[in-house]
Amino acid sequence: MKTLKIPEATIIRLSVYSRYLAQVDRQGVVTISSGQIAAGTGVSPAQVRKDLAYFGEFGTRGVGYSVKDLYWHLIKILGLNTIWSVVIIGAGNLGTALTMYGGFRERGFKVVGVFDNAPDKIGSYLNGLEIYPMERMKEVIDRDKAQIAIIAVPAEAAQAVADELAETEIKAILNFAPRVLNIPSHIELRNVDLSVNLEILTFNLASRRSLKTGK
Amino acid sequence: MKTLKIPEATIIRLSVYSRYLAQVDRQGVVTISSGQIAAGTGVSPAQVRKDLAYFGEFGTRGVGYSVKDLYWHLIKILGLNTIWSVVIIGAGNLGTALTMYGGFRERGFKVVGVFDNAPDKIGSYLNGLEIYPMERMKEVIDRDKAQIAIIAVPAEAAQAVADELAETEIKAILNFAPRVLNIPSHIELRNVDLSVNLEILTFNLASRRSLKTGK
DNA sequence: GAGCCTTTGTGAATATAATAATTAGCTTTC
DNA sequence: GAAAGCTAATTATTATATTCACAAAGGCTC
Structure with a gap:
């Protein structure tokens, strides 16, 4: 367990990312890059990757992230996988x-x-x-x-x-x-x-x- | 004019300070120290002074701040002196x-x-x-x-x-x-x-x- | 009015966060 | 199957914000 001080700003952004992913998932998008997430949520691509890096490696280099996978990872991280x-x-x-x-x-x-x-x-x-x-x-x-x-x-x-x-x-x-x-x-x-x-x-x-x- | 980059966190706190000052003013308090403001709003005394220092010198050393004066200064800073x-x-x-x-x-x-x-x-x-x-x-x-x-x-x-x-x-x-x-x-x-x-x-x-x- | 107490204002030090730059890894193409 | 092109992960750098510590200044006491 290495939950060493996650910035609150990061948590806020994760929540925003997850909502954006839900949106593009409904539109049928399967894979997404940090740059696209960044454009859709108004932050920098580096920031997106940095935020995610606190919690693990969710993407594949050269490709990007699976929308559904990343979404569920974020939901889990935010503690929203339970009611x-x-x-x-x-x-x-x-x-x-x-x-x-x-x-x-x-x-x-x-x-x-x-x-x-x-x-x-x-x-x-x-x-x-x-x-x-x-x-x-x-x-x-x-x-x-x-x-x-x-x-x-x-x-x-x-x-x-x-x-x-x-x-x-x-x-x-x-x-x-x-x-x-x-x-x-x-x-x-x-x-x-x-x-x-x-x-x-x-x-x-x-x-x-x-x-x-x-x- | 030297409004060189005020942190947003500072603005948020000024808003909280002003509301707290309104409260203690209603209770009849005339003078207040940075430490008391800090205790009442859940921040550190140094933070209070630093935040105020962006905008001028509002207190008197050895005494503290006039509740009413500081309140109005904050209202003015926040742009709340108009409707x-x-x-x-x-x-x-x-x-x-x-x-x-x-x-x-x-x-x-x-x-x-x-x-x-x-x-x-x-x-x-x-x-x-x-x-x-x-x-x-x-x-x-x-x-x-x-x-x-x-x-x-x-x-x-x-x-x-x-x-x-x-x-x-x-x-x-x-x-x-x-x-x-x-x-x-x-x-x-x-x-x-x-x-x-x-x-x-x-x-x-x-x-x-x-x-x-x-x- | 000298000395003591209190509290501000601030420059320096520390901690934190954001950005930029680099490295590593997967895919596709020829 | 080597090379080119993307894009994630990681490290380094810069910027920002907070805390600390102390000098300056007003008030109070005797």
């Missing part, structure tokens, strides 16, 4: 959208529970899944062996939810609340801040503008 | 959620138009905003001087939307569709792939597991 059970905490706009989002299902994620504590939401259905009160979270996580939790509650409520999750068997948390969370180190944490992404754009626009006006 | 008009393309689950999302409004983003071409959606309202057919996109962007577009359509439709946007005055695109987009270089592009974020988690879980089992 992951996910719970979503918060059934507001974002929580609802994430629950319904087809992109997750496509990649092997199965939402097994949605929780909220707004009385008007509890009991209604999303995608055939009943919204449960927060109190039932632990029970469902336990019953369905959910390993991943998605936090989609308002910022103020996020830490309390994280504390509750810390007492369950949850292995990883994807946090959409714009708040830094404190969680025990055995739980993987990843933050997605939707506003940050817009703000990177505005920073670029703003500084480009100030460049043009010379100040 | 940005945003259009959202796609009124599916994600598009709807983003339109309703309060986090954007909080940071100075104003959604001025939502577009879709599903007949059952056109004409209905989101947050007091009527969903228009795609054909009216250019007209609205022009009328409201929208500078940012958010793509929230299925992957297959994303490139066509991008092509249409390229013919407008849009300055930046935030793309939620899991597809690499081809756009002219004068438009800023940023991709947010929700599945990728889950897959980074599963990669970590999967490789951690394989570490434990020794293979």
Whole structure:
């Protein structure tokens, strides 16, 4: 085992490559070169080969890569060769959208529970899944062996939810609340801040503008 | 003007710092040190100071930073001291959620138009905003001087939307569709792939597991 | 106001990642 | 079956980002 520090940027790209491979596979392409993958995903060919090299040798020189083979290797590497059970905490706009989002299902994620504590939401259905009160979270996580939790509650409520999750068997948390969370180190944490992404754009626009006006 | 290559990671952190400062400001904190900011946002104190140093000297030695002052400096740097008009393309689950999302409004983003071409959606309202057919996109962007577009359509439709946007005055695109987009270089592009974020988690879980089992 | 404490700002050192250049290996062609 | 042409794998180089360590500067105490 030589999993010696894979850059996170590499993992992100592997995920993008795998999705691109699925696409060209559907189009009937059998073999593909690093250069073609690079063109299709907006990176350099050297980068593609370097990323793959962390995990083994998947291609044949002079030929390229088998689309199907490489795809499955990447799926395996990303841990997507099994179905992951996910719970979503918060059934507001974002929580609802994430629950319904087809992109997750496509990649092997199965939402097994949605929780909220707004009385008007509890009991209604999303995608055939009943919204449960927060109190039932632990029970469902336990019953369905959910390993991943998605936090989609308002910022103020996020830490309390994280504390509750810390007492369950949850292995990883994807946090959409714009708040830094404190969680025990055995739980993987990843933050997605939707506003940050817009703000990177505005920073670029703003500084480009100030460049043009010379100040 | 010496805006010589600011790392993107720095911009992301500035955005996080600013949100944290808003939070402690509401709690009445007047002065704060780099160490406290670091503790509150999960980075190192040196990193905080280095990030700020790209843009000037905002603190006083021996004391720290004025919470309010630093906050406004960051808001200005991020380009958030003005209101940005945003259009959202796609009124599916994600598009709807983003339109309703309060986090954007909080940071100075104003959604001025939502577009879709599903007949059952056109004409209905989101947050007091009527969903228009795609054909009216250019007209609205022009009328409201929208500078940012958010793509929230299925992957297959994303490139066509991008092509249409390229013919407008849009300055930046935030793309939620899991597809690499081809756009002219004068438009800023940023991709947010929700599945990728889950897959980074599963990669970590999967490789951690394989570490434990020794293979 | 001298000395001590604190915290910033920064240049140097370290670590990390991306790019470029090289080597190795498979295929096809004649 | 040798040579030419591709393309993967690997190594070296360059660029980028983070951490470290300390000098400079403000405030506080006595």
